[in-house]
Amino acid sequence: MKIPYVFLIPSLFIIFLVGIGPVLQSFLLSLSEFSLFNPSMRPVGFHNYIALLTDSIFWRAIQVTLFLVIGSVLLELAAGIFLALLVTNSGSRSKRVFSSIFIIPIAIAPIVTGILWSPNSVFDDLNTLLYYGLSLGVYVDTSLPVVYYSLIMISDAYIWAPLFMLVTVAIISTIPKELYEAADVMGSSSWTKFKKITFPAIITSPIIVVTLLLRIADAFRMFEVPYAWSFWLGQDSVLGAPVDTVSVLMWKMFSSTLYDFPIAQITAMAIVLLIITLVTCSLVLKRYSNILE
Amino acid sequence: MTSIRLKLLSKSFNNKIFAVSDVNLEINDKEFLVILGPSGSGKSSLLRLIAGLEEPTSGDVFFNSKNMKEVPPRNRDVSMVFQNFALFPNMTVFDNIAFPLVASENNKLDVNNEVKRISSLLKIEDLLERKPSELSGGEQQRVALGRAIIKQPKVFLMDEPLSNLDAALRAELRTEIKKLRDKLQVTTVYVTHDQTEAMTMADRIAIIKDGKVIQVGTPEEIYNNPTHSWIGSFIGSPPMNLIKVQADSNLLNIGSQKIDFNNSLSGSIVMGLRPENITVAKQGGKLHGTILFFEYLGDSKIITVNIEDELIKIKVFDTADLSIGDKIFIDFNVGDIRLFNANGNSMK
Numbered sequence: 322m323k324i325p326y327v328f329l330i331p332s333l334f335i336i337f338l339v340g341i342g343p344v345l346q347s348f349l350l351s352l353s354e355f356s357l358f359n360p361s362m363r364p365v366g367f368h369n370y371i372a373l374l375t376d377s378i379f380w381r382a383i384q385v386t387l388f389l390v391i392g393s394v395l396l397e398l399a400a401g402i403f404l405a406l407l408v409t410n411s412g413s414r415s416k417r418v419f420s421s422i423f424i425i426p427i428a429i430a431p432i433v434t435g436i437l438w439s440p441n442s443v444f445d446d447l448n449t450l451l452y453y454g455l456s457l458g459v460y461v462d463t464s465l466p467v468v469y470y471s472l473i474m475i476s477d478a479y480i481w482a483p484l485f486m487l488v489t490v491a492i493i494s495t496i497p498k499e500l501y502e503a504a505d506v507m508g509s510s511s512w513t514k515f516k517k518i519t520f521p522a523i524i525t526s527p528i529i530v531v532t533l534l535l536r537i538a539d540a541f542r543m544f545e546v547p548y549a550w551s552f553w554l555g556q557d558s559v560l561g562a563p564v565d566t567v568s569v570l571m572w573k574m575f576s577s578t579l580y581d582f583p584i585a586q587i588t589a590m591a592i593v594l595l596i597i598t599l600v601t602c603s604l605v606l607k608r609y610s611n612i613l614e
Numbered sequence: 615m616t617s618i619r620l621k622l623l624s625k626s627f628n629n630k631i632f633a634v635s636d637v638n639l640e641i642n643d644k645e646f647l648v649i650l651g652p653s654g655s656g657k658s659s660l661l662r663l664i665a666g667l668e669e670p671t672s673g674d675v676f677f678n679s680k681n682m683k684e685v686p687p688r689n690r691d692v693s694m695v696f697q698n699f700a701l702f703p704n705m706t707v708f709d710n711i712a713f714p715l716v717a718s719e720n721n722k723l724d725v726n727n728e729v730k731r732i733s734s735l736l737k738i739e740d741l742l743e744r745k746p747s748e749l750s751g752g753e754q755q756r757v758a759l760g761r762a763i764i765k766q767p768k769v770f771l772m773d774e775p776l777s778n779l780d781a782a783l784r785a786e787l788r789t790e791i792k793k794l795r796d797k798l799q800v801t802t803v804y805v806t807h808d809q810t811e812a813m814t815m816a817d818r819i820a821i822i823k824d825g826k827v828i829q830v831g832t833p834e835e836i837y838n839n840p841t842h843s844w845i846g847s848f849i850g851s852p853p854m855n856l857i858k859v860q861a862d863s864n865l866l867n868i869g870s871q872k873i874d875f876n877n878s879l880s881g882s883i884v885m886g887l888r889p890e891n892i893t894v895a896k897q898g899g900k901l902h903g904t905i906l907f908f909e910y911l912g913d914s915k916i917i918t919v920n921i922e923d924e925l926i927k928i929k930v931f932d933t934a935d936l937s938i939g940d941k942i943f944i945d946f947n948v949g950d951i952r953l954f955n956a957n958g959n960s961m962k
Contacts, residue, residue: 499700502667507765508688509717517713521704 344595351589357582369589379590382573383597389470389547389569390540390601393477397536400478401485402523406515408486409493420490427483435549438476469550476546481536485529492526493519530609534602541598544571570594616677616768616801617643618664623673624825625659633659635825636673646795646802650812651822652848657805658773660822664803665771666690677768688718690769693762697774699754701746707733707757708742714765732760735794752783759791763798770795770802776811788814809849813837821845843954846886852916852927854952855892857885861953869922871901875948883961886952889916889929892944894936899943907938919944 351369353362373379408419426434436442440463448460463469496518504514523529547569568576571594574587606613618641625634633656641647651657662668664675666687675682682690693714701710709716711729733739736756746754755775762770775791776784792815795802806812812819813833821829821836829841840846846854860867861879868885894917903921917928919942928944936942953961 497698497700499696499698500702502665502687503694503696503700503761504713504717505667505687506665506690506692506694506771507714507717507761509713510688513717517705517717518702521702525704 347588348592351585351592353585355585355588357584365585369586370593372586373589373593378568379573382568382570383593386541386543386569386571386594387597389473389477389543390537392470392474393481393543394533394536394540396474396478397481398485398529398533400482402489402520404482404486405489405493406519408490420486423486424483426479427481429480431480431545432549434476434480435546438472438479438546439549439552473546473550477540477543484536485532488528488532489523492523492528496522525612527613530605530612534605537605538598538602541594541601542571543569544575547572548575615643617641617645618769618801618803619676620660620664621674621676623660623663623675624671625656625663625668626671629671632656632671632825634663634670637822637825637827639820639827639830641801641803644799644801646804646815646817648812648816648819649803649805649822650809650819650849651807653807655822656825657807657822659825661694661771661773661803661805664769665692665694691765691767692769692771693765693767694771695755695758695762695773695775697777699746699751699758699778701754701757701761703746705745706742707738707744707746707749710746710757711742711760711764713761718765728764729760732764735797736760736790751779752787755779755787756790759794763794763800767800770798770800772802772804774806775804776806776808784808784811791815809851813849821848839960840886840952841960843884843886843958843960846952846954850888852889852929855887855889855926856954857887857921857924857926859883859885866951868901868924871922873900873948873951875951877953879953879961882956884954884956884958886954887926887946887950889927891950892926892928892946894928894930895943895945896935897943899945902941902943905936905938905940905942 350362352364352366354365354368355362404423408416408423411419444461444463451457452460461468463472500518501514504518509517551572570590574590577583577587577590618639620637620639620641623634623637623639624632626632635656637660649657649660659668663670666675666682666685677690702713705713708729711732712725715723715725715728729742730739733742736759738753738756738760741749741753741757746757749757755778758775762772772791776787779787788811795815804811804815816833818830818832819836820827823844829836829845831839836845837849840849840854843854843856847856857868859873859882861877861881861883863878863880864874864876866873866875866877866885901921903919903926906918906920906925909916909918914929914931917930917936919926919928921944926944930936955961
C-alpha cells in the first residue's frame with residue numbers, strides 16, 4: 322500500500338526544490354539582517370516587515386503599483402480587443418499584414434519602449450513644435466501625474482496589447498457564424514452585434530481569463546517602463562526621480578540596492594509583492610471561477 | 615401579406631460551380647413551401663439568398679413586387695431558424711426571445727408581454743431564466759422558434775430546424791411547427807432533406823437537385839406524379855421501383871415477360887411503380903419472380919423479388935405463407951405505372 326507514495330517522492334522533491342524551497346529560503350532571509358556588507362543570518366524577527374509597513378514610501382509604492390497594474394492591464398485588454406476587431410474585420414490578405422504589424426511591439430525590449438514613450442524622445446520635440454514651432458502656446462507637461470501615469474500605462478499597453486489581440490482574434494474565430502447571421506436577420510446593427518455577441522464571447526472566454534491572470538501577475542513586476550521614466554521626473558532624489566511618483570515595488574527594490582544592498586529588506590519586499598500578487602490573482606480567479614470550471 | 619418571387623436566381627461561389635442555378639419560383643402569400651433536396655443540392659443557399667445573407671450572382675428576389683436586391687437582411691422583415699439553433703450563449707432564454715424586439719429600433723410592442731405570450735405558446739415559460747447551455751436540444755429549438763416569431767415577420771425562413779434533434783423530438787416539433795404555422799398564417803419557406811417533414815408539413819414542395827428546382831407541386835403531386843425518375847426514387851420509403859423495360863406497341867417487355875399497356879412508345883424506357891401499389895398472388899398476376907429477402911418494418915414487410923434480374927420491392931402486410939425462394943406472382947393496376955424516358959424525364 323505504501324509503494325505508490327514511494328513513486329511520488331521524485332516529483333515532490335523537484336517541486337520542493339524549484340517551487341517551495343526558494344520561497345521558504347527567501348522568507349527565512351527576510352527574517353534576518355542579511356545584507357551585502359553584513360552577511361549575517363542573525364534572526365531579527367519581523368523587524369524588516371515592520372520597518373516596511375511603517376515606511377510611507379513603501380505604502381506609496383504599493384498604491385502606485387496597484388494603480389498602474391489595474392490601469393495598464395485594463396488598457397491592454399481594451400486596446401487588444403480593438404486591434405482584434407480591426408484585424409478580423411479586414412480582408413483575408415490584409416488580416417495577415419495587420420496582425421504582423423500589430424505584433425511587433427511585443428518583440429521590442431520593454432526598456433526600449435519605456436525610453437521611446439518617455440519625455441525626451443517624443444515630448445521634447447513635440448513640445449518644441451507645439452510651443453515654438455506652431456506658436457500655439459501649449460505643451461504636454463510630462464511632469465503632471467495625470468500625464469505621466471497615463472503615458473506609463475500607454476507604454477505598457479503598447480507592449481502587451483498585441484498579446485490580447487492574438488487571444489481575442491482566436492476567440493472571435495470560434496464564435497459561430499450563425500449567431501451573426503441570426504442577429505443580421507433580426508435587424509441588429511453592427512454595434513448591437515458587438516455588444517451582444519462578440520464582447521460577451523470575449524470576456525466570458527476562459528482563454529481571456531487565463532491571459533488576464535498571466536498579465537496581472539506579470540504587471541506587478543513592472544520595472545523597465547517606470548525605470549525609464551525615473552530619469553526624467555525631477556532631479557531631487559535617487560536616480561533622478563522623486564521616489565513617490567514612479568516607484569513601483571520593483572523599482573523600490575531596485576533603488577534600495579543602490580545604498581547598502583539590504584538583501585533581507587529587499588527579500589521582505591519581494592515576499593510582500595508575492596502575497597499581493599497571489600491575493601489579486603485569487604480574487605480574479607474567484608470572480609471568474611464559473612467560467613474556468 | 616407577402617408573396618415571394620425568385621427570378622432566374624443563381625449563386626456561384628467561384629464562378630464555376632453553381633450552388634443555385636437559374637431558379638424560378640413563386641411562393642404565395644401565407645403558403646408553407648418546403649424546399650426538399652439531398653445534402654449539397656443548394657437548398658440552404660437558396661434560403662440564404664431569400665434571407666439576404668448571400669448576394670445572388672445573378673437574378674432577383676422579389677417580396678410582393680419589390681426587388682430586394684439592395685435591401686440588407688435586417689430590413690427584409692424576415693425571421694430565420696437555423697439548424698444549430700444559433701441561440702446567443704451568454705443570454706438567458708428571455709433575452710434570447712426578446713432580442714429581435716430589443717435589437718430593432720422601431721419596435722412598438724411591449725417586450726415583457728410579448729415574451730410571455732410567445733413562451734406560453736411554445737410551452738417554455740419555466741425556462742425563461744435559464745441559459746441555452748442548460749436546455750435540451752428540443753427546448754433550444756423551441757426558444758429559437760420563439761425568437762423567430764416574436765417579431766411577427768412577413769416571411770419565416772427555416773433551415774433544417776429539426777435535423778439536430780432525435781427522432782421522437784423531431785416528430786413532436788414537426789406537429790408543433792405545423793400548428794404554429796396554422797395559427798400564425800405567415801409565408802414560410804422551410805428547407806429540409808427529410809421527405810417525411812416535407813410531406814407532412816408542406817402546402818407545396820419544391821424539389822431541388824444540383825442547384826436546380828426540378829419539380830414544384832403539392833405533396834400528392836410530387837408523390838404520385840414525379841416529373842423525373844430521380845424524384846420517384848428520392849421520395850417514398852421504400853422508394854419507387856424503377857424497372858428497365860422495352861416498350862413495343864402496347865406491350866412492356868421485362869426480359870421475356872410482358873405487360874399489356876396501351877402506349878405508342880418504343881425502345882428502352884423506365885417503368886416506375888410504387889412498392890405499396892403492388893400485390894402478391896400465388897396464381898395469375900402480371901409478372902412472376904423469386905423472393906430474395908424480407909425486411910421487417912413492424913406493421914409491414916418489404917419483400918424484394920427478382921423478376922428477370924430486376925430487383926423489385928413490394929410492401930406487404932400479410933406474409934404468413936411466403937418464404938425466401940418462393941416463386942410468386944405480382945399484380946398491380948396499370949394505372950399506377952409511371953413511365954420515364956432514358957434521361958429520367960416523365961412521359962405522359
